[in-house]
Amino acid sequence: MKDLTVNTMLAVFEEIFGRGLFWAMVIVAAVITLAYLYVLIRDRNVSWGKFLLAQLSMPIGAIAAVWFVLFMTHSKLGNIGGPVDVIVLLGIAVAGAVGFAVLVYTAQSLFRPNTEES
Template sequence: MNELTLETMIAVFEEMFGRGLFWAMVAVAAVITAAYVFVLVRDRAMSMRKFLWAQLSMPFGAIAAVLFVQGITDSGFRDIGGPVDLIVLLGVAALGAGGLSILVYTAQSLVRGKVSE
């Protein structure tokens, strides 16, 4: 691998997760992102109460993302070999935390509707 291109990254992720699971995750992420943008445009402001609950969910998202990736791949925590592996693991945790917080905020806004605070 001489160049880091988008096609290369897609191929790596398809190999890691399998083609079906990878594209299913991309589709779910796109739907959640579209719903989040819809909620922000509809409400024209962020609710701090919903934002707090979303923030409190972040550690669970980080742990779930790391465990998901460890479960999907053939490696485990004992296989972490160096700084790059740790950086990737922390990146997965950060993306999981952010993803779950967006999901929680969006779900609250769609279920409860617009609430004046």
């Protein structure tokens, strides 16, 4: 692998997760993102109570993301070989935490909309 291109990264992700699961994850992420944008536009403000609960859920998302990647790659935390592996796992944890926080905020806003009028 000489060049790091988008096609190379897509091939690697499809190899790790399988073509169907990878594209299903991409579609789910796109739907959640669109729902989040819809909620932000609809409400025109951020509900700080919902935002706090979403932030408190971030460790769950971080742990779930790392666990999911370790499961899919048939790896263990003992297989971490160096600083690059730690950086990659931290990146996965951050992405999982942020993604789960967006999911929690969006779900709260869709299923418990603000009752007060601005």
